[in-house]
Amino acid sequence: MKDKTIVYQAKSFYNAYIALEQIYNNTNETMFLVPVIVNGCFSIEITLKAILKNNDIKYKNEHNLVVLYNKLPTEIQKMINDWVLEKTPEYKDDSRINEELLIISGAYNQWRYCFDNEPASIDTCFVSSFANAVIGVMFSLGLNVDLTEEIVTNNEIDMVSHKIEENRKQFIEKNKEYIKKKEQ
Numbered sequence: 001m002k003d004k005t006i007v008y009q010a011k012s013f014y015n016a017y018i019a020l021e022q023i024y025n026n027t028n029e030t031m032f033l034v035p036v037i038v039n040g041c042f043s044i045e046i047t048l049k050a051i052l053k054n055n056d057i058k059y060k061n062e063h064n065l066v067v068l069y070n071k072l073p074t075e076i077q078k079m080i081n082d083w084v085l086e087k088t089p090e091y092k093d094d095s096r097i098n099e100e101l102l103i104i105s106g107a108y109n110q111w112r113y114c115f116d117n118e119p120a121s122i123d124t125c126f127v128s129s130f131a132n133a134v135i136g137v138m139f140s141l142g143l144n145v146d147l148t149e150e151i152v153t154n155n156e157i158d159m160v161s162h163k164i165e166e167n168r169k170q171f172i173e174k175n176k177e178y179i180k181k182k183e184q
Contacts, residue, residue, distance in 0.1 A: 002054045004145045007138070010047040011145075014135045017043040021128060033124075034111055040127040041065065041108040047134040051076060054143055066105040076137060083133035091126065100126040 001007065017039040024032035048068040052059050057071050069077065081094050091097050103120050104127060110119035138144070 001143060001145065002056070003050070006046065006050040006053055007143045007145050010043070010050040010135065010138060013039065013043040013046050014131060017131060034114060036124065037107060037111045037122050037127060040124070040131050041104055041111070043131050044104075044127070044134055045108060047131070047138050048072070050143060051134070051138055051141065054141075063108060064105050065107075066102055069101060076141070079137045079140070080130075080133045083136055084129050087132065088125065088129040091129065097130075101130065104130070 017036070020032060020036050020039055023029070024036045044065055045063060045068065048065065049059055052068065052071055055073065055076075059068055059071060062068055069080075072080075081097050084091055084097055085093075091100060100123055104122055107120060107122055107127075110117065111122070
């Protein structure tokens with residue numbers, strides 16, 4: 001495995017999505033709908049990126065799900081589609097899957113800012129099905145990690161603490177510069 005961190009993040013965001021989806025399904029409380037859609041689509045994005053990165057496929061700063069999906073090797077696309085078809089036969093064929101994927105392709109950005117625009121009408125069952133498919137395929141490709149089980153030495157902890165402190169300093173300066181430009 002080339003990048004454990006992104007695989008771990010894919011699992012983390014998927015688990016957060018599932019927890020929100022369960023709350024939404026159990027309560028039918030509409031205030032959870034936007035977080036469910038945003039986290040579901042972000043989970044899909046990160047998982048696609050984990051698969052791409054571990055297959056040495058570049059994606060730059062791309063967030064569109066169709067663009068990311070189309071970068072996958074054909075056999076992995078087929079694995080995802082087969083998973084969706086097996087678990088949710090209502091998406092009867094690849095063209096229906098592609099249509100639903102096209103609809104949710106920009107949902108992370110659209111729904112994250114739904115108060116500023118009119119987002120696409122999302123089939124939350126498809127988001128769930130596709131999120132389950134991509135995470136399942138990621139696992140079936142041998143991409144799974146639990147960073148909490150890794151043994152860490154005191155020296156490694158010190159090194160990480162130092163990196164965190166340097167990172168914080170760097171982002172203080174970076175964010176100050178950004179704010180200064182915006183305020184001019």
